[in-house]
Amino acid sequence: xxxxxxxxxxxxxxxxxxxxxxxxxxxxxxxxxxxxxxxxxxxxxxxxxxxxxxxxxxxxxxxxxxxxxxxxxxxxxxxxxxxxxxxxxxxxxxxxxxxxxxxxxxxxxxxxxxxxxxxxxxxxxxxxxxxxxxxxxxxxxxxxxxxxxxxxxxxxxxxxxxxxxxxxxxxxxxxxxxxxxxxxxxxxxxxxxxxxxxxxxxxxxxxxxxxxxxxxxxxxxxxxxxxxxxxxxxxxxxxxxxxxxxxxxxxx
Amino acid sequence: xxxxxxxxxxxxxxxxxxxxxxxxxxxxxxxxxxxxxxxxxxxxxxxxxxxxxxxxxxxxxxxxxxxxxxxxxxxxxxxxxxxxxxxxxxxxxxxxxxxxxxxxxxxxxxxxxxxxxxxxxxxxxxxxxxxxxxxxxxxxxxxxxxxxxxxxxxxxxxxxxxxxxxxxxxxxxxxxxxxxxxxxxxxxxxxxxxxxxxxxxxxxxxxxxxxxxxxxxxxxxxxxxxxxxxxxxxxxxxxxxxxxxxxxxxxxxxxxxx
Numbered sequence: 001x002x003x004x005x006x007x008x009x010x011x012x013x014x015x016x017x018x019x020x021x022x023x024x025x026x027x028x029x030x031x032x033x034x035x036x037x038x039x040x041x042x043x044x045x046x047x048x049x050x051x052x053x054x055x056x057x058x059x060x061x062x063x064x065x066x067x068x069x070x071x072x073x074x075x076x077x078x079x080x081x082x083x084x085x086x087x088x089x090x091x092x093x094x095x096x097x098x099x100x101x102x103x104x105x106x107x108x109x110x111x112x113x114x115x116x117x118x119x120x121x122x123x124x125x126x127x128x129x130x131x132x133x134x135x136x137x138x139x140x141x142x143x144x145x146x147x148x149x150x151x152x153x154x155x156x157x158x159x160x161x162x163x164x165x166x167x168x169x170x171x172x173x174x175x176x177x178x179x180x181x182x183x184x185x186x187x188x189x190x191x192x193x194x195x196x197x198x199x200x201x202x203x204x205x206x207x208x209x210x211x212x213x214x215x216x217x218x219x220x221x222x223x224x225x226x227x228x229x230x231x232x233x234x235x236x237x238x239x240x241x242x243x244x245x246x247x248x249x250x251x252x
Numbered sequence: 253x254x255x256x257x258x259x260x261x262x263x264x265x266x267x268x269x270x271x272x273x274x275x276x277x278x279x280x281x282x283x284x285x286x287x288x289x290x291x292x293x294x295x296x297x298x299x300x301x302x303x304x305x306x307x308x309x310x311x312x313x314x315x316x317x318x319x320x321x322x323x324x325x326x327x328x329x330x331x332x333x334x335x336x337x338x339x340x341x342x343x344x345x346x347x348x349x350x351x352x353x354x355x356x357x358x359x360x361x362x363x364x365x366x367x368x369x370x371x372x373x374x375x376x377x378x379x380x381x382x383x384x385x386x387x388x389x390x391x392x393x394x395x396x397x398x399x400x401x402x403x404x405x406x407x408x409x410x411x412x413x414x415x416x417x418x419x420x421x422x423x424x425x426x427x428x429x430x431x432x433x434x435x436x437x438x439x440x441x442x443x444x445x446x447x448x449x450x451x452x453x454x455x456x457x458x459x460x461x462x463x464x465x466x467x468x469x470x471x472x473x474x475x476x477x478x479x480x481x482x483x484x485x486x487x488x489x490x491x492x493x494x495x496x497x498x499x500x501x502x503x504x505x506x507x508x509x510x
């Protein structure tokens with residue numbers, strides 16, 4: 001069977017922030033047939049330019065790791081190793097800039113199977129038959145609080161506390177990074193679309209609104225998604241980024 | 253007054269089947285509810301851990317607690333939070349069982365468990381351990397939940413922290429989270445319940461089915477008929493393989509719409 005072709009489209013907007021601290025990157029398209037494809041999105045945190053530098057360092061390190069990994073490495077090893085190197089890079093950056101960090105979501109498709117990894121609260125969705133399925137878990141206080149309530153260790157009123165959106169894991173944190181990742185790779189098919197977004201997108205658009213934008217072909221999907229975010233004119237709109245990875249019919 | 257007929261394309265139905273395999277006891281326990289417009293449809297599956305007899309007790313206790321939550325407690329508007337509550341109640345019930353066991357000098361027990369709640373065109377789930385929850389859409393399989401396996405965590409520790417544990421292959425199959433364990437933290441749950449399409453299927457299966465059938469065959473059988481018939485087809489296919497050592501197997505299926 002011929003390998004599928006993958007195409008990536010990205011769109012970003014600064015929102016009402018002074019600076020764009022989201023970053024996206026992908027592997028070289030010409031390597032697709034042999035190595036597969038990697039897409040990465042990162043959302044930086046920190047004052048001045050530190051957040052932007054952190055997110056750039058994360059996406060660049062992830063892509064470089066992918067390009068330099070031996071073909072014998074599994075996609076899961078490549079993603080974890082990229083994450084480990086990104087952590088080292090951001091920790092180095094902290095010595096220069098002070099407190100900074102970044103989220104990361106990364107998707108690696110090889111031989112028709114998709115593996116993914118996430119640290120923080122950016123998200124990956126699979127759009128299959130025009131309906132979205134969230135693949136990642138948000139690593140924030142809300143997620144932890146909901147589990148503790150379920151286990152009867154916290155009262156339900158804990159959900160009204162402030163600051164539940166605070167991250168419980170990010171690249172650059174002092175403790176060892178906790179990753180959320182696919183337990184096993186899954187098969188992708190022509191017509192599947194993988195969506196990577198920062199919280200500036202899903203915090204403003206509903207899931208049906210994101211799914212509606214994904215009905216549009218190619219780059220129109222990511223551009224429309226970001227336009228819809230900005231058209232809402234939300235006060236304090238965060239940086240927003242959307243990456244669409246299309247799985248297409250096999251290449252000739 | 254004209255009675256409004258329910259729209260059949262949005263009503264889920266479920267079916268399930270089990271087999272003891274070559275084991276002495278069946279330590280998988282399953283509960284499938286009927287569809288109720290207010291409560292939704294529930295699938296609960298637990299796979300007991302421990303000595304053969306006691307493991308079944310843990311799985312029965314866990315599933316009974318989930319069932320009781322479904323039938324007797326107020327449904328929560330946030331579907332995923334209700335599944336978290338169900339797993340939490342199952343955990344409390346197995347902890348209470350372990351307290352009684354300890355008083356009688358019996359060893360502690362536990363269970364891998366997953367519950368799936370389908371209501372208002374959405375499916376939410378929570379799980380601990382290695383019972384797997386899949387979505388089958390248009391003949392394509394997607395695992396929705398995470399496995400809590402030592403092998404996965406060891407790989408992370410190896411690469412992220414440089415600790416390289418030397419894992420015995422049997423140890424690698426061990427689970428790192430289960431109902432009844434001390435200090436349970438890792439419950440897998442998706443905050444955004446899955447929006448279902450007509451004819452989507454949710455498959456919940458115990459670890460005994462892993463690797464026995466290929467993904468293609470599993471999907472083909474899971475879509476081979478109504479949920480009950482399809483679940484039986486999966487189990488019968490494994491039985492027909494005549495594996496010399498086959499652990500307990502369970503398959504529960506829900507189909508969304510007709």
